[in-house]
Amino acid sequence: MSNPLSDMEKPDVIFAIGTNMTECHPVAATRLKRALRNGAKMIVADPRRIPLAEMADLYLPLRVGSDVALLLGMAHVIAREGLIDQEFLETRTTGSEQFLAHVAEFTPEWAESICGVPAADIEQAAKWYGAAERGAIYYTLGITEHICGVDNVQSLCNLVLMTGNIGRPGTGINPMRGQNNIQGAGDCGAIPANFPGFQPVTDPANQAKFEKLYGKKVDLERGITKVRALERAAEKTMKAMLIVGENTAVSDPDRKHCEHALTSLDHLVVIDIFPNETTALADVVLPATAWGETDGVYTNTERRVQRVRQAVPPQGEARPEWWIIAQIAKRCGIPGFEYESAKDVFNELCSVSPIYRGLDWDRIDKGEYHWPVPEAGHPGTPVLHETEFKNGRGVFTVVGYRDPAEVVDDDYPVWLTTGRRLQNYHTRTMTGRASGIDYLQPEEFLEVHPDNVTAWGLEDGGMCRMSSSRGSIEIRVRATDKSPRGTVFCSFGFGDVRVNDLTGSGYDPVTETAELKVCPVRLERV
């Protein structure tokens, strides 16, 4: 997030797109509700009539995968109505001429023909956001899990750059991270393109720095993403894999392909807290300590670096991941793993990462700092991009609309979109083993518009077979007008409803994030 969570109470116009925040980030949503009580206006764009949509002043029910069209239409109106922040445009951005010439083509009427949102509502949304004193954008995986995920994000950035809604309290572009420490995993350098602290691996200065730090030649090329690695595993050119705390076989799209890839490896080592579909394929399974059993650090969605602490002893022989990995590294003859505590590891991270350099184990005790914290004594950076962007000026990107990887046709005439529900989390490895949760949601179900239930010959509460070109599953039908006509929804939480057998139609070419939010399917009563 460019802005802290506390800023969510400050906007006068909220634009929430592709985020089911009351279910997926409920505590953050309480802040938006307070902003509404303070008089803020809220625009919600989502294919489903989610709880946030019920609270919105303006709800834009767009067709799945059509975000770029909607956002181009909004950009067109902002430009046409003279709502551009000229001073910001001139002093803080570049590429506006080309961009403005581009958006002049894309009227709200054109956008309506693609995304299905009435042109008048697109106009209204653009006028509100464009005229906002403090306009803030919030988004989640509804924006990124598309073949055009990067285009979607850049389309949002374009709106921000046109209106100057950045670098001030109550504004910004704010992705809500879905996992407790997914921000931290990136911060730590567990990504193929960057050393810790987002230092590009292709920069010779960084290469020299890490050669010195790690006492070993470093790779001059970027690594490949997990998606490509699994492909190479299936082709038998990737031979050995270490997977930590991820049920790769289930959480990734196209499950059959994943299982085939993992079983094709010569050597699979999995570190986790529960047995799962991925540990079942491993050559070595190593038990890790869980939350509450280990000391460590998480970084949250607002870049706040916080301590987690051990409260109870580990189960069985479980050990912290850093210890396990250090033991493997030592046995491989890799130097630099002589850690005695989580504190040693974290302090080393701080010493090699420019965004954590001003932090250490003791300094983060109260969780006061948002990175970057470039040196000791620095107060941290709750609001990013206050006076300049990381690379100087904000760059407008010319983005065009593309259809999803697969679109509905006679064989697969229904849009399926997936997500999470309030009570359950991810693949339920945790919530499925917490008592009481089952009471509220004992099984997965498919949300179908009541008119469609009738028209397609389904039965509310009955079972149906849902098929895509990749597979077929059975799931219970629930009639609800939360789903629009022609689009159905379920979560990927339940192991007996393997929805990721169906998904996996395509990937964003830049991030290689799968298009989990769009999958044409066929439904049949069983």
Added chain:
Amino acid sequence: MTQTSDAIEARTASQTTIVLDGTEVPFCDGETLYEISRRHRKEVPTLCYDDRLDAFGACRLCVVEVDGFRNPVASCTTKATPGMVVRSTSETLERHRKTLMELVVSENTGGSARNGNIDVDPLRGLKSQELSNLATRYEVDGTRFAGATSGKSRQDDGNPFILRDYDKCISCYRCVRVCAEREGDYAISVMNRGFHTQITTEFDSKLEDSACTFCGQCVQTCPTGALADRKALRDAETPGELKKTRTVCPYCGVGCSVDMLSKGDKIVGIHPAMDGPANQGALCIKGQYAFDFIQHPDRLQTPMIRASNGQLVPATWDEALDRAAAGFLAANRDHGRHSIYAIASGRAPHESAYSVQKFIRAGFASNHVDNCSRA
């Protein structure tokens, strides 16, 4: 925290003062007499007050005397004005507060009030001791006004999280207010008046059939334990002292601070951290109630290796680590550094992800590392 620093600023910047218990003290614009009293560590009792909620002025325990006012005033709803002369305690006030407490405690039929203390298990909720502590302080036992009571427990509501023990309810409405003001859910409300007052949902239903999201905020603000944490109470009889450990919730990316409650080696519950920077005391159903997975019997207990018969079998750490290392070394030797890949977890702490990337980069001169953010 913010309040304190604001107050310090006010103390240095502001010229406006009141006289509190004979001492001249400065105040910020808009500050109430209760806030000023608390800042000066006066022990003004409250029951309907929660500093995250709008002041309500219902319990009248926080009354103070102000010169020029005929009757004591509720300090939580009275804003300071320059020159006010305020007494936070006096014989009259204490007598008044004791009488009020006797009335309130007579409402609360739970526990053993008649023995001079109301026994409330702290596992019921974060603020569940407030009434019993005040009953002890004012030495009241509920006998003086014994008789009618309000609120009837909802034993029919079998949800696994929130015990609705309204026999202990004193109608402070903190639950209703936290649900509306902090959560914005408006799942519960007040039905009837006087001794017929009942906290209930729309259509007087079970919580699961209402707008309730089971965030547990009502439980954690309840000052009597009338709303109680059913999951935590399972361990009421578990031996051991109740220990609190400050940590951060393991679910979504908001990073809510919590206090993990444990007895001996067992995790028994969660309290929201009121001073948590990301959540300011708020939690959701997962953070509040989905904590016990860590001690589920399914947990992996020992290292395992695949035996020659294809089965995963338990192994010692040494055997398993040797086997893990040997496989990576063999791949590196036979197929080169780019035949090895690692996926770090977005769930584990930094120390895990940092070690994973260092293992690949320092170990095999490769950038073949990723995390689970792409799916």
